[in-house]
Amino acid sequence: MWTRRTAPERFDAYTRWSLYLLSGAEPLAALALVGLDPAPSAVAGAWLAVAVLHTAACVAVLRAGVTQFLGGRPAPRPLLLVLAVLSVAVAALGFWAFRVHGPDDVAGSSRYYALLLGLGFGLLATVPLLRFGRIVVVALVLACAVGCSVWVGTGPLTATTVGMAVGLGVSTAVMLVAISGSYRVSVWMLGAVWEIDRSRVLHARLAVAEERLRFSRDLHDVFGRTLSVVAVKSELAAELAARGRPGAEEQMLEVRRIAQDALREVRAVVAGYRTADLGAELAGARSVLRSAGVETVVHGDETPVGEAAQEALAWAVREGVTNVVRHSSASTCTITLRRDAHVGVLEIVNDGVAPGQRARGGSGLTGLGERLAHAGGSLTTWSEDGRFGLVAQVPDVRPVTSPLAALRPARTTERTPDA
Numbered sequence: 063m064w065t066r067r068t069a070p071e072r073f074d075a076y077t078r079w080s081l082y083l084l085s086g087a088e089p090l091a092a093l094a095l096v097g098l099d100p101a102p103s104a105v106a107g108a109w110l111a112v113a114v115l116h117t118a119a120c121v122a123v124l125r126a127g128v129t130q131f132l133g134g135r136p137a138p139r140p141l142l143l144v145l146a147v148l149s150v151a152v153a154a155l156g157f158w159a160f161r162v163h164g165p166d167d168v169a170g171s172s173r174y175y176a177l178l179l180g181l182g183f184g185l186l187a188t189v190p191l192l193r194f195g196r197i198v199v200v201a202l203v204l205a206c207a208v209g210c211s212v213w214v215g216t217g218p219l220t221a222t223t224v225g226m227a228v229g230l231g232v233s234t235a236v237m238l239v240a241i242s243g244s245y246r247v248s249v250w251m252l253g254a255v256w257e258i259d260r261s262r263v264l265h266a267r268l269a270v271a272e273e274r275l276r277f278s279r280d281l282h283d284v285f286g287r288t289l290s291v292v293a294v295k296s297e298l299a300a301e302l303a304a305r306g307r308p309g310a311e312e313q314m315l316e317v318r319r320i321a322q323d324a325l326r327e328v329r330a331v332v333a334g335y336r337t338a339d340l341g342a343e344l345a346g347a348r349s350v351l352r353s354a355g356v357e358t359v360v361h362g363d364e365t366p367v368g369e370a371a372q373e374a375l376a377w378a379v380r381e382g383v384t385n386v387v388r389h390s391s392a393s394t395c396t397i398t399l400r401r402d403a404h405v406g407v408l409e410i411v412n413d414g415v416a417p418g419q420r421a422r423g424g425s426g427l428t429g430l431g432e433r434l435a436h437a438g439g440s441l442t443t444w445s446e447d448g449r450f451g452l453v454a455q456v457p458d459v460r461p462v463t464s465p466l467a468a469l470r471p472a473r474t475t476e477r478t479p480d481a
Contacts, residue, residue, distance in 0.1 A: 070259040077252045078128060081245060085120040088183050089113050095160070095172045095179075109155040113179065116148040120187035127190030131249050132256060137191060145184055152180030174230075177208045182238055189245040197242045205235035279429035281328070283380060286426055288324040290387045292317050294354045313353075340372045343379040344397065351395050354387050356412070362399035368458030371406035374437040375399070378454035381430045382410035390414025390450065405439075406458050411451040430454075 064072065092113040096106045123145045126137035156176025181204045189197060208231075299313035344363050351358040367375060379397070386392050392414030400407050431441040439456035 068259075070255050073255050074252060077248050078125070081124055081128075081248060082121050085124055085183060085187060086117055088117045088120070088179055091175070091179055095175055098172060105155065105159040109152070109159050109176070112148060112151050112155055116145075116152045116180065116183065119145045119148050120183050123187040124190065127188065128249055128252070131190040132253055142188070142191075145187060149180050149184030153177050154180075156180060174208065178234070181208060182241075185238060186242060186245055189242050190249045194243070194246060197246065198239055201238035201242060202235050205231045205238060208234055279433070282426060282429060283377060285324065286381075286384045286388070288320055288327075290384050291320050291350050291353070294350070294387060295320070298353060340367060340376040340379065340399075343376040343383075344399070347379055347383040347397060350383055350387060356386065356392050357394045358397070359395075360397045360399075365399045365401055367399065367401065367406045368404075370437070371439070371456035371458040374434050374439055374456045375406055375408045375454060377433055378408050378430060378441070378452070379410070381426050382408075382452045382454075384426065385452070386410070386412045386414065401458070402455075404458050406456045408454045409451060411449055413449050415445055415448050415450045427452075 064075075067075070089110065092110055096110065119141070123137060123141055126141060130136050153176070156179065157173060160173040160176055185197070185200055185204060192200070295313050295317045299310040299317070302308070302310040302313065341363070344360055348358050348360060382397075383395075386395055390412055392412035395410065395412040398407075398409045398411075427441070427443065434441050434454055434456060437456050439454060442453040442455075444451045444453075
């Protein structure tokens with residue numbers, strides 16, 4: 063049903079059937095010519111019958127041409143051959159059936175219109191299959207053929223009749239090119255509509271894929287740090303218990319608290335409004351690193367950082383500290399927060415790179431780089447003399463606040479990270 067079709071499907075049907083109906087007007091025009099300029103009944107009947115077959119071939123070729131133009135299967139060559147034969151047959155029978163009574167009757171004669179019906183509608187049916195330059199060439203050739211055929215038997219050629227012949231050929235060529243151009247534009251618009259629809263579908267699929275990437279990245283950020291901290295604190299609790307020293311119970315209670323926090327963050331990820339606080343991440347970084355036996359120094363934790371850079375730098379702290387705990391044997395770690403003009407800069411340096419070892423970027427750093435790029439910032443890493451450094455820079459144009467502001471849940475706007 064029409065109401066169940068999408069907008070592109072409706073436009074497709076409207077455009078196709080408009081072209082089909084225009085081609086389908088050929089038998090009506092042929093019948094009108096026979097009524098205005100009666101021809102012998104046998105010839106007129108044969109001409110009308112061939113015109114009907116020619117119309118069917120035009121519609122079939124036009125349908126196949128539109129399908130090919132839209133990227134479908136090519137038009138069958140036998141069908142094109144049938145169209146060519148029927149076009150010539152309609153033109154030949156029209157030339158035989160109708161007469162031209164003199165030079166003054168050339169442009170308005172039934173023979174002229176009969177030839178246009180056969181050759182003109184045949185050209186229009188092949189418009190979707192031809193480039194516009196070839197359409198112009200074919201139109202010029204057909205115009206010359208129609209003009210020459212109409213002038214046959216009208217008398218001697220004079221300067222006046224030659225001028226009329228040239229004028230008739232030019233006007234016929236212009237008419238064929240103009241009508242062919244309108245056909246071509248209609249088919250081109252149909253292709254543009256379908257291309258826009260495909261782009262819309264592709265954009266929707268990309269949006270879904272990007273949302274999945276965002277979701278997986280957020281889960282990685284939550285579980286990567288949380289599991290690292292749980293592993294460190296559990297190992298510490300086990301060591302304390304094995305040596306009979308106090309503090310194991312406190313460490314396990316801390317593990318429980320971290321697990322509960324992780325559960326809350328996972329629920330927030332699913333709900334889509336999780337955020338990260340820079341002050342909380344800096345405080346957590348101290349606790350995690352010291353629990354892992356890493357001497358930690360934080361510089362500039364009171365540096366006011368704008369709201370635009372708060373969350374991005376908070377994620378940089380989380381990912382950087384997670385990498386120190388999981389992928390290095392660091393004994394010291396320095397975290398520096400500063401502002402350069404309107405750019406918030408975070409640098410994390412540790413001494414956990416073994417001599418000759420090359421630092422490798424994992425999925426966490428890749429996701430962090432995408433997150434910072436989405437915020438207009440950048441991520442840089444370096445490795446030198448057994449030290450590894452991570453530098454995150456995020457531009458800040460909003461009013462500044464202290465990173466040690468009180469923690470509060472906040473709903474963030476849905477974001478589409480760069481792929």
